[in-house]
């Protein structure tokens with residue numbers, strides 16, 4: 063389904079006067095408004111192909127009606143999202159959930175919606191039909207070289223799909239680990255993983271990056287072979303300059319100081335990208351900013367500071383992606399809310415008075431430092447986001463537009479009630 067521009071324009075016309083009033087107030091208060099609006103216009107957050115259907119839990123899955131049943135329909139959904147918010151101009155594919163059978167056709171379809179292909183993701187955490195060796199006891203870390211070689215070959219095949227589509231990064235996430243003490247020789251598992259990753263890295267095109275994702279636990283409960291940012295960084299450093307650590311916000315134990323991890327990785331120029339989501343307990347896959355918006359702001363505060371320190375362009379230097387897919391909301395509305403929360407955190411981080419913060423830190427003025435951060439965090443920057451969307455031809459209020467136009471009902475009419483998207 064393609065959304066006609068006149069529908070967005072008429073939605074905007076209805077809301078414009080109210081929006082203008084709020085924007086004018088903010089512009090008067092914040093001299094940096096114009097600069098922030100431009101940065102927001104440029105900032106795109108990729109959508110994972112597996113987030114367009116309703117997610118399941120291990121207790122069940124309640125599929126929503128009108129879910130995309132093919133890669134083409136997933137691209138259509140991201141296209142719809144991007145037309146509405148002009149902030150989701152890329153899609154990230156998970157192979158083999160979403161194999162592009164005809165790369166040229168898929169590429170052209172994506173292009174017709176203004177979409178690019180973000181990182182491609184390999185999957186060695188599930189067995190596929192007809193697969194020779196099982197991943198039940200792991201993949202790249204496996205004790206059996208035949209299993210490792212199969213998983214290496216899969217990753218190389220994923221790179222090939224990505225090359226055909228114009229992706230520039232491979233994300234490797236491993237479920238490899240152990241659930242019982244004694245099951246695994248940790249050192250050997252780590253060495254096997256490194257050697258396997260080296261074999262994949264050797265096939266990485268010159269202008270590509272490899273993102274090494276970590277996760278504390280699940281599906282294994284005693285150990286995970288790439289469990290934390292230290293282990294990921296160790297691998298990335300050994301692999302070489304095209305390898306980076308990827309931070310998925312849900313992959314930490316509760317209360318871990320993720321913003322500090324981000325700051326250190328950026329300082330080492332080893333932060334590759336993000337999987338945004340939110341959680342209360344672990345990898346809950348909830349909407350970004352739904353539970354801990356202040357943490358999201360603090361992370362962006364480090365990102366703004368760290369990327370400037372490295373002299374890197376904010377929008378293009380890291381992989382920005384959502385990785386969330388829970389079981390309650392309409393996936394497209396959920397993604398709109400995630401994108402909004404991420405951009406709010408970014409805009410607020412841009413508001414931090416960095417010179418004053420530096421002085422407060424040098425003077426050990428703890429009270430002042432908190433005032434500075436919270437001044438920025440407590441600013442309602444939503445009119446700046448709305449204005450950036452408006453200037454890009456998108457909707458002033460994406461959620462309202464989706465609901466007012468009954469877009470899910472239109473998708474159900476096209477696709478029916480039964481479609482179930484691939485994914486977990």
Ligand code: PSV
Pocket residue numbers: 112183235275277310337345385486
């Ligand atoms: C694993 O929990 C993860 O975060 C990885 O990024 C996977 O590729 C994705 O979720 C989908 O299972």
Ligand code: MN
Pocket residue numbers: 235275310337385
């Ligand atoms: Mn992830």
